[in-house]
Amino acid sequence: MTLPSSKSRQQSGTGGIRQVAKAAGVSTATVSRVFNHPDSVSEKTRLRVAEAANKLFYIPDSAAKNLSSQRSRRIGALIPTIDDSIFARFVTSLQRELGDAGYSLILGINEFDEDLEVKEVRSLIESGIDGIILCGERRRQEVYDLLERHNIPFLLTNVYRPASKHPSVGYDNYAGASKAAAYLMDQGHEKFGVIDFPSLSNDRAERRVEGITHSLAERGLKIRPECHIERPFSFEEGRIGLRTLLDHAPDTTAVLCGNDVLAIGALFEAQERNLSVPKDLSIIGFDNLELASQISPGLTTVDVPTTAMGSRAAETLLLMLDQTPWPHATRIPTNLIIRGTTGPAPV
Amino acid sequence: MTLPSSKSRQQSGTGGIRQVAKAAGVSTATVSRVFNHPDSVSEKTRLRVAEAANKLFYIPDSAAKNLSSQRSRRIGALIPTIDDSIFARFVTSLQRELGDAGYSLILGINEFDEDLEVKEVRSLIESGIDGIILCGERRRQEVYDLLERHNIPFLLTNVYRPASKHPSVGYDNYAGASKAAAYLMDQGHEKFGVIDFPSLSNDRAERRVEGITHSLAERGLKIRPECHIERPFSFEEGRIGLRTLLDHAPDTTAVLCGNDVLAIGALFEAQERNLSVPKDLSIIGFDNLELASQISPGLTTVDVPTTAMGSRAAETLLLMLDQTPWPHATRIPTNLIIRGTTGPAPV
């Protein structure tokens, strides 16, 4: 007497789709079609299957789908931080657009740590992604190697680099910063200070500084090295930045900051020192956070439309995944917003 | 003469693992073991397989892995926004902790939209997750139904609910807010205003209001309905909130805000109206953003250690996934930070 040899390692026949198929009295193939090619199924069957699926709260298993279709519909985003409205809005926008297209976003936050970025890209690849969003251009070569080796489409963002071999969607840090510098020179300023991220680890900051330097040079001006302060990202650091700057160069009349947080920190410090802004000192930021318009005086800054950048980035990456021709570099325009922290140089 | 009926829809025998197996002269089972249970394979074979895998740049296919192991090592987080330092830090902390444990985080941002949350939970389940992090307790019942039906462990965060049947890790909004109210009453205030999120769609806001109401009631005070202003999240809305409040009740001497952004907006409005804070009006926030300590006067607020909450949440969810007993409710302590926006009630 032989029992049916039960070799199964798990209960069998559990496939959600099979239950739906049984409930609707059709084959699994038909159920699959109802969801993926509804037009190829007769109205009657479609309704019956839909009803059965509903009743059973059927949700297709993604691992099975992924395996069968050979794509994961998942996209990774490697970003330095989300505790900064600019990146937060960027990620939000990415998530919305990619989500609408049926992709989910996997986040890797590296806090400006390049080695961590390498680790994260490796883990993203292992976890199986269809494409990846990067911020900025400068990073460990290994990241590019890994991505290319595994044939994963990727897109640089927050940076506009038409000359790079990699596609990009972003704004022109160089142009934005030089526009700001030009405006301050038009107001008669000659003694400048710069407070920005450490540019060694941040190519965007570096580009901004280049923009400023170049713009000043055109009118025969320059920034003394001691007037170029590099500080990490926080209001407090902006304060420290201005303090350091004024210690070294008390005659400074205009300060260009790499982002609004540093700028607002600097503004607070100026106010605490009873410096009148903009009468004694002009301050200019970069990003245009909501806060910039709410403090008083309002912060003059360079507006960066991050949400738009997110949409364009998502759009572009989706084209890449589709193998549809995509724009190699998309430039998101920046805009100088003049408010109350800037004015004519003191006489 | 019959040809071998070729029914395959794709080229066959492509499984990366099979190539490795062939190259190393072993079975696929052995290759799998080399990667997942190396101790069960002899040294000699292990080396041979490892070499073959290396030579072929073998990376296991995650979809196949997921399908066969029935877990994805992916965790979803459904949060209202990341454009708020509190949530940004929370998510950052989650991502770090989960990442260290080999999980990736999939983000769903719903902008306080409950219907969107339902959609996102559905899409998360579809995309295959092992567990999920939720914020707050109140939401569409459907979310809970879906999660339970699909047997997905989930954890409520940002909320401490020992009495709920669902596990939670968070702070006590009720206690935090009543502590703040008590402090203001100790300062002699009697005419209160509240500016918070719309509590209908936010149980945390509701709990805070309950805490305040209860705390006031203990001393025979109450908040008139027209002094309870509900506004969405932004500095500008905080301004509008205070404007509305003072229109309805110009004699208000203390304002409790549901978060620092609303509170700082209210502070800006007060300053613009030349109300002296805290002499004429006391303002208190909730969250303790960096900005709260930097503006002047510094904002009195309730500190919420979000980063710690993120770690504990990650930790707890991992225990749940492991089926190791986990704490049903973890309370993250809040702390009243007294700064310059609060003081004795005007005489």
Next chain:
DNA sequence: AGTTAATATGTAACCGTTTTCATGATTGTT
């Protein structure tokens, strides 16, 4: 050496979908 226990490997079922091909049911054409 003979028996037993432990260890290493192979075989094949299974995870839950998608899709190719075959078949059966309809419809349209003359």
Next chain:
DNA sequence: AACAATCATGAAAACGGTTACATATTAACT
């Protein structure tokens, strides 16, 4: 009415791994 063309459905083979069980091999005792 006969035949072809179209449409709807089903059967079963993939997708690339993991793992229960069987089997072959080696080590460990009497």
